[in-house]
Amino acid sequence: MTKQHSIVIAGGGSTYTPEIVLMLLDNLDKFPIRQLKLYDNDSERQSTIAKACEIIIKEQAPHIQFVATDNPEIGFTDVDFVMAHIRVGKYEMREKDEKLPLKYNVIGQETCGPGGIAYGLRSIKGVVEIIDYMEMYSPNAWMLNYSNPASIVAEACRELRPESRVLNICDHPIGLEDRMAKMVGLDSRKDLTIRYYGLNHFGWYTDVQDKDGNDLLPQIKSYMAENGFNLNAIGKETRNSDPSWLHTYDMAKFVYELDPNTIPNTYLKYYLFPNTEVEIADANRTRANEVIDGREKRVFGECRKIVEKGTAKETALEIGAHATYIVDLACALSYNTHERMLIMVENNGAISNFDATAMVEIPCLVGSKGAEPLSIGSVPTFQKGLMEQQVAVEKLAVEAYTEGSKQKLYQAFALSKTIPSADIAKDLLDELIEANKDYWPTLH
Numbered sequence: 541m542t543k544q545h546s547i548v549i550a551g552g553g554s555t556y557t558p559e560i561v562l563m564l565l566d567n568l569d570k571f572p573i574r575q576l577k578l579y580d581n582d583s584e585r586q587s588t589i590a591k592a593c594e595i596i597i598k599e600q601a602p603h604i605q606f607v608a609t610d611n612p613e614i615g616f617t618d619v620d621f622v623m624a625h626i627r628v629g630k631y632e633m634r635e636k637d638e639k640l641p642l643k644y645n646v647i648g649q650e651t652c653g654p655g656g657i658a659y660g661l662r663s664i665k666g667v668v669e670i671i672d673y674m675e676m677y678s679p680n681a682w683m684l685n686y687s688n689p690a691s692i693v694a695e696a697c698r699e700l701r702p703e704s705r706v707l708n709i710c711d712h713p714i715g716l717e718d719r720m721a722k723m724v725g726l727d728s729r730k731d732l733t734i735r736y737y738g739l740n741h742f743g744w745y746t747d748v749q750d751k752d753g754n755d756l757l758p759q760i761k762s763y764m765a766e767n768g769f770n771l772n773a774i775g776k777e778t779r780n781s782d783p784s785w786l787h788t789y790d791m792a793k794f795v796y797e798l799d800p801n802t803i804p805n806t807y808l809k810y811y812l813f814p815n816t817e818v819e820i821a822d823a824n825r826t827r828a829n830e831v832i833d834g835r836e837k838r839v840f841g842e843c844r845k846i847v848e849k850g851t852a853k854e855t856a857l858e859i860g861a862h863a864t865y866i867v868d869l870a871c872a873l874s875y876n877t878h879e880r881m882l883i884m885v886e887n888n889g890a891i892s893n894f895d896a897t898a899m900v901e902i903p904c905l906v907g908s909k910g911a912e913p914l915s916i917g918s919v920p921t922f923q924k925g926l927m928e929q930q931v932a933v934e935k936l937a938v939e940a941y942t943e944g945s946k947q948k949l950y951q952a953f954a955l956s957k958t959i960p961s962a963d964i965a966k967d968l969l970d971e972l973i974e975a976n977k978d979y980w981p982t983l984h
C-alpha cells in the first residue's frame with residue numbers, strides 16, 4: 541500500500557499555511573496523507589488559521605487526522621516531514637529591520653543587508669529549536685525549511701546541526717522561472733530545465749532550456765533587456781503583484797545590464813543599486829506595512845470567513861507557487877524521484893573556485909537520501925567577487941551568534957555591500973542591538 545504521510549507545519553500561524561494545506565489536499569493522489577498538524581509558539585495567532593484549516597480538511601479529506609498545538613511533543617511526534625516557515629519576532633520586528641536602516645540611508649530589507657542580518661540572529665535559535673524537536677520526537681523525519689533569512693539560517697544549520705536532515709529552500713527562483721517560461725510562451729517552470737548558481741537571494745541563471753533541449757536564453761535575454769522580469773509587455777503580469785514587487789521586476793533590467801551573459805536573481809538589486817532603493821523607500825511605510833495591510837489581512841480575513849460560514853466552499857484562498865515547491869520536494873524525498881531542484885547545500889567543490897564550506901544555492905538531484913548537488917564548475921570574477929564578500933558577511937553573522945561576538949557582527953555590518961562606511965555600521969548596529977534585545981544572544 542502507498543505510504544500515508546504525517547506532516548507538521550511549523551509556524552502554523554503563517555500567512556502561507558493555508559496555501560500549503562490546500563496544495564497538500566490537491567495532491568493527495570500522488571502524496572497521500574493520514575495526519576496533518578500545525579505547530580506554532582503563538583497559539584492565539586495560529587488558532588484563526590487552524591480553525592479554517594480544520595474545516596477545509598473536513599470538507600475535502602475527512603480521513604486526515606488534524607491537530608493544532610503549541611506543545612512540541614504533540615506537534616513533532618510521529619511525523620515524516622516538518623514543513624517550517626517561522627518568523628521569529630513576527631511582522632513587528634520585520635518593520636524594525638526595514639525602518640531602522642533607512643534612518644541611516646541604508647536599505648531596509650527582510651533578508652538583505654542589516655535588516656536581513658538582524659532577522660538572521662533572531663531566526664537561528666527558533667530554527668535550531670525546531671530541528672531539535674524533530675530529532676527528539678521523530679528522528680527519521682525531514683525538515684523542509686523556508687524560514688528566512690535562508691542564507692544565514694542555512695549557514696547556521698551547517699555550523700550547529702551538520703548531521704541533521706534539513707533542507708533549506710527558497711521559492712524565489714521558481715517564481716522567476718515561471719516568469720521566464722511565460723516570456724517564451726510556455727506554461728510553467730516545469731517546462732524548463734535550468735542551470736543556476738549563487739547564494740540564497742544572490743544568484744544567476746546560466747542556462748535555460750525547454751524539455752527538448754532548445755536554448756531559450758537568447759529570447760529571455762532580449763526580453764530582460766527591455767522589461768526585466770515585468771510581464772506587462774506580454775499581458776501576463778499577475779493581478780496579485782504589489783507595486784513594490786513590480787518595481788523589483790523592473791529593476792532586474794538594470795541588474796541584468798551588469799552581466800548580459802546571465803539572468804540575475806532580483807534580490808541583487810539591493811547590493812548593486814542600494815542608493816536607488818533608499819531613494820524610493822518610504823521610511824514610514826515599508827514592505828512590512830504592505831504585507832500587514834495586504835497578505836496578512838487577506839489570509840486571516842478569509843480564514844475568519846470560513847469559520848463564520850462553517851464552510852470553505854467559496855473561499856478565495858488559493859494555492860501558490862510557494863506551496864508547489866515544498867510539496868514537490870516532499871514527493872522527491874518520499875518517492876526517491878531524483879527530481880532536479882534548487883537547494884541550499886554546502887559547496888564542497890561544486891563551484892570549483894569558491895569556498896568549500898559556503899552554503900550555495902545550486903541544482904541538486906533530490907532522492908530519499910537527500911540532495912545530491914550537481915557540479916557547476918568555476919564562476920566568473922564578477923560573481924565570485926560579489927559572492928565572496930556576501931558569504932563572508934553571512935559567516936560572520938553566524939559566528940557572531942555562536943560566539944556572542946559584537947566585534948564579528950560589527951565586521952559583518954561593515955563588510956556588507958549595502959552599508960557604505962564603518963561609522964554608519966557601528967551606529968546602526970547599536971540601534972539594532974537595542975531593538976533586538978529580547979531575541980539576540982547577549983553580545984560582548
Ligand SMILES: NC(=O)c1ccc[n+]([C@@H]2O[C@H](COP(=O)([O-])OP(=O)(O)OC[C@H]3O[C@@H](n4cnc5c(N)ncnc54)[C@H](O)[C@@H]3O)[C@@H](O)[C@H]2O)c1
Nearest residue numbers: 551553554555556581582625626627666686687688710711
Ligand atoms: N524561503 C523563502 O523563499 C520564503 C518564501 C516565503 C516566506 N518565507 C518565510 O516564511 C516565514 C513565514 O512568513 P510569513 O510572512 O507567513 O510570516 P508570519 O509572521 O505570518 O508567520 C510566521 C509564524 O511563525 C511563528 N513563529 C515565530 N517564531 C516561532 C518559533 N520559535 N516556533 C514556532 N513558531 C514560531 C509566528 O507565531 C507566526 O505565526 C518567514 O520566515 C518568511 O521570511 C520564506
Ligand SMILES: O=P(O)(O)OC[C@H]1O[C@H](O[C@H]2[C@H](O)[C@@H](O)[C@@H](O)O[C@@H]2CO)[C@H](O)[C@@H](O)[C@@H]1O
Nearest residue numbers: 688710711712713714715716827831860861862
Ligand atoms: O515581502 P513578502 O513577504 O511578500 O515576500 C518576501 C518573500 O519574497 C520571496 O518570495 C516571493 C516569491 O519569490 C514569489 O514568487 C511569490 O511567491 O511571492 C513570494 C512572496 O510572497 C522570497 O523568496 C522570500 O524569501 C521572501 O520571504
Ligand SMILES: [Mn+2]
Nearest residue numbers: 690710711712
Ligand atoms: Mn526566498
